[in-house]
Amino acid sequence: MQLTGAEIVIRCLQEEKVEYVFGYPGGSVLFIYDELFKQDKFKHVLVRHEQAAVHAADAYSRSSNKIGVCLVTSGPGVTNAVTGIATAHMDSVPMVIISGQVPTAYIGQDAFQECDTVGITRPCVKHNFLVKDVRDLAITLKKAFYIAKTGRPGPVLVDIPKDITNQKCEFDYPKTIAMRSYNPVVKGHSGQIKKAVQMLLEAKRPMIYAGGGVILSDAAEKLAKLARRLGYPVTNTLMGLGGYPATDKQSLGMLGMHGTYEANMAMQNCDVLIAVGARFDDRVIGNPAHFAEISRKIIHIDVDPSSISKRVKVDVPIVGNLPDVLDELQKLLEASAGVPDPKALAAWWKQIDEWRGKKSLKYKQGKEIIMPQYVVEKLYEVTGGDAFITSDVGQHQMWAAQYYKFDKPRRWINSGGLGTMGVGLPYAMGVRFANPKATVACITGEGSIQMNIQELSTAKQFRLPIKIINLNNRYLGMVRQWQQMFHGNRYSESYVDALPDFVKLAEAYGHVGMKIERPADVEPALREAFTKHKNDLVFMDFLTDQTANVYPMVAAGKGLSEMILAEEL
Amino acid sequence: MRHIISILIENEAGALSRVSGLFSARAFNIESLTVAPTEDASLSRMTIVSTGSDDVIEQITKQLNKLIDVVKVVDLSEAAHIERELMLVKVRAAGKDREEMKRIADIFRGRIIDVTDSTYVIELTGNGSKLDAFLEAIDRSLILETVRTGVSGIGRGDRILKV
Numbered sequence: 001m002q003l004t005g006a007e008i009v010i011r012c013l014q015e016e017k018v019e020y021v022f023g024y025p026g027g028s029v030l031f032i033y034d035e036l037f038k039q040d041k042f043k044h045v046l047v048r049h050e051q052a053a054v055h056a057a058d059a060y061s062r063s064s065n066k067i068g069v070c071l072v073t074s075g076p077g078v079t080n081a082v083t084g085i086a087t088a089h090m091d092s093v094p095m096v097i098i099s100g101q102v103p104t105a106y107i108g109q110d111a112f113q114e115c116d117t118v119g120i121t122r123p124c125v126k127h128n129f130l131v132k133d134v135r136d137l138a139i140t141l142k143k144a145f146y147i148a149k150t151g152r153p154g155p156v157l158v159d160i161p162k163d164i165t166n167q168k169c170e171f172d173y174p175k176t177i178a179m180r181s182y183n184p185v186v187k188g189h190s191g192q193i194k195k196a197v198q199m200l201l202e203a204k205r206p207m208i209y210a211g212g213g214v215i216l217s218d219a220a221e222k223l224a225k226l227a228r229r230l231g232y233p234v235t236n237t238l239m240g241l242g243g244y245p246a247t248d249k250q251s252l253g254m255l256g257m258h259g260t261y262e263a264n265m266a267m268q269n270c271d272v273l274i275a276v277g278a279r280f281d282d283r284v285i286g287n288p289a290h291f292a293e294i295s296r297k298i299i300h301i302d303v304d305p306s307s308i309s310k311r312v313k314v315d316v317p318i319v320g321n322l323p324d325v326l327d328e329l330q331k332l333l334e335a336s337a338g339v340p341d342p343k344a345l346a347a348w349w350k351q352i353d354e355w356r357g358k359k360s361l362k363y364k365q366g367k368e369i370i371m372p373q374y375v376v377e378k379l380y381e382v383t384g385g386d387a388f389i390t391s392d393v394g395q396h397q398m399w400a401a402q403y404y405k406f407d408k409p410r411r412w413i414n415s416g417g418l419g420t421m422g423v424g425l426p427y428a429m430g431v432r433f434a435n436p437k438a439t440v441a442c443i444t445g446e447g448s449i450q451m452n453i454q455e456l457s458t459a460k461q462f463r464l465p466i467k468i469i470n471l472n473n474r475y476l477g478m479v480r481q482w483q484q485m486f487h488g489n490r491y492s493e494s495y496v497d498a499l500p501d502f503v504k505l506a507e508a509y510g511h512v513g514m515k516i517e518r519p520a521d522v523e524p525a526l527r528e529a530f531t532k533h534k535n536d537l538v539f540m541d542f543l544t545d546q547t548a549n550v551y552p553m554v555a556a557g558k559g560l561s562e563m564i565l566a567e568e569l
Numbered sequence: 570m571r572h573i574i575s576i577l578i579e580n581e582a583g584a585l586s587r588v589s590g591l592f593s594a595r596a597f598n599i600e601s602l603t604v605a606p607t608e609d610a611s612l613s614r615m616t617i618v619s620t621g622s623d624d625v626i627e628q629i630t631k632q633l634n635k636l637i638d639v640v641k642v643v644d645l646s647e648a649a650h651i652e653r654e655l656m657l658v659k660v661r662a663a664g665k666d667r668e669e670m671k672r673i674a675d676i677f678r679g680r681i682i683d684v685t686d687s688t689y690v691i692e693l694t695g696n697g698s699k700l701d702a703f704l705e706a707i708d709r710s711l712i713l714e715t716v717r718t719g720v721s722g723i724g725r726g727d728r729i730l731k732v
Contacts, residue, residue, distance in 0.1 A: 119586070122586065126637070127637040147637060180640055304635070
């Protein structure tokens with residue numbers, strides 16, 4: 001049957017079982033929107049800014065392992081989307097972005113709403129395509145979905161000129177696809193896995209360091225099985241939170257720049273480290289030279305060969321899909337019937353418990369001023385630790401990561417790699433679309449929330465009962481913290497003046513607003529929001545301590561064990 | 570260390586910019602880059618000369634392999650290989666310089682491929698140092714322009730880069 005390009009786009013999305021397309025119409029995508037109007041197999045979510053469309057689709061992916069899809073027009077539609085695409089790319093989130101382009105004959109003519117989309121997005125996508133012939137459209141979309149979700153996942157963009165969407169050709173959606181230039185590795189090298197098992201069993205001071213790859217590849221259960229079999233301590237990166245239950249006794253919490261004392265000390269002092277879907281980035285291991293000062297054996301499992309030995313030299317590299325590699329590892333471990341040295345392990349745990357004794361996350365909640373950490377702890381209690389939490393970027397993000405104990409994967413949605421302020425609200429929207437019954441809270445700050453606040457309108461249109469936890473300290477808190485610590489208390493442009501009345505703002509959009517100023521009101525307000533206003537979007541504006549800092553802290557360029565702790569100040 | 574990296578890449582629009590963009594985005598260094606379609610028109614072959622420590626070169630090959638359009642990557646300098654570069658030099662060749670220029674071109678096994686009453690265009694192939702040596706050997710003031718292709722390389726014997 002002959003279909004137009006626009007009809008083909010719609011049919012491809014249906015074939016891929018897409019449930020939602022997040023987008024914003026415009027001139028170059030009018031034919032596609034026209035076909036979208038005529039169908040009811042998937043729904044379209046109209047955002048208020050293209051950046052939010054991408055973030056929402058991104059969170060839809062992150063919270064479900066389905067592929068988020070967005071649709072934007074040419075020119076400014078795409079340039080607005082770039083921040084969202086780069087955010088997803090840095091955190092390896094599978095997504096497909098469809099962008100309109102000016103008609104083929106106009107390309108390169110500086111046409112209205114023209115930009116070099118493939119050129120602009122090239123460095124921040126896993127791959128992109130410009131479709132120049134309607135006969136290539138279906139196979140290109142098939143490739144886009146295939147590339148997005150296989151190997152190390154990532155966003156894939158398909159740029160479609162307007163004339164292509166109005167030309168006809170025979171439609172045939174390929175069932176499978178093979179590309180000679182793209183064959184992601186699945187199975188790990190069994191010789192390497194054997195070596196890893198041996199090394200793990202011989203460890204005296206072992207450490208499991210688990211990253212976002214565990215979440216992305218749905219390997220959390222397999223990781224837990226391995227960790228429990230060995231009885232070794234586990235730390236999660238910011239992106240890996242929920243990849244191992246935070247409330248488990250083997251969990252040392254998050255590591256890195258704002259990691260716990262015990263996680264960072266164990267990371268630095270272990271003799272065998274197994275990195276699982278993690279990439280030793282600068283916010284995690286601090287200064288690589290300092291990290292390398294203490295020698296330890298490192299096993300590194302990752303699906304992306306270029307992540308291995310990029311910042312830290314490893315001894316046993318294993319390239320492969322995590323669940324497959326972990327299965328194989330477990331199998332060899334059981335077959336070997338070996339057990340870790342119980343004496344050494346007991347001594348190691350004793351040492352770790354001593355580090356834990358520092359209680360590096362302690363803080364004091366007085367009677368007058370609300371501490372931001374307290375709000376997160378109360379949120380954890382009120383939601384029974386079972387909510388989906390999105391965050392923006394800054395101090396509140398770190399407090400959310402430190403004080404909300406994530407026991408399940410895909411519950412913690414934040415921009416770790418790119419660190420994009422403004423993701424929190426659109427992320428919460430995407431989470432709720434992927435998990436229609438879930439409790440969703442967005443922990444944010446008065447700086448970040450204003451970077452995509454227009455989405456309160458989308459949330460109203462789709463009746464998304466998100467709870468916005470605004471930790472309002474009237475400062476760009478993380479900037480202020482660095483200025484205090486490293487720039488002689490000169491708070492250059494970090495004070496947020498002329499803030500709106502968030503309660504009225506929420507009400508103006510048709511939502512419920514609450515302002516909470518006293519510690520005693522924190523818990524009752526949260527309870528009210530999550531019970532009485534269960535089905536409403538509630539904007540909770542918490543006025544918090546203006547001087548609170550995130551601790552522990554490893555300053556940029558310092559070593560992991562060179563932590564600044566709260567009590568030392 | 571200097572490395573010669575050969576790549577087979579899908580011959581599609583933008584393939585070159587994916588590679589060159591990768592080098593600039595990751596601060597890898599490119600000394601030269603040549604590209605042209607192979608006998609199979611669906612594939613292009615690139616030769617990139619880069620310098621860097623072993624770690625950097627390892628990252629370069631890994632990152633190149635990660636590009637979706639890249640079919641194969643080989644570090645030619647890991648084993649026996651041949652490299653050649655083509656240079657065209659336009660020189661002033663009048664009066665007493667005319668005979669001397671011809672003589673030096675012959676010594677370097679260059680060919681004169683364009684002649685006017687006052688200029689020659691000399692074609693020269695070889696590795697980079699041979700081309701450099703030729704430029705050193707002639708009178709600098711007689712050089713009107715030079716154009717070099719950058720290095721192309723191929724493995725010796727049974728080392729074959731093919732799909």
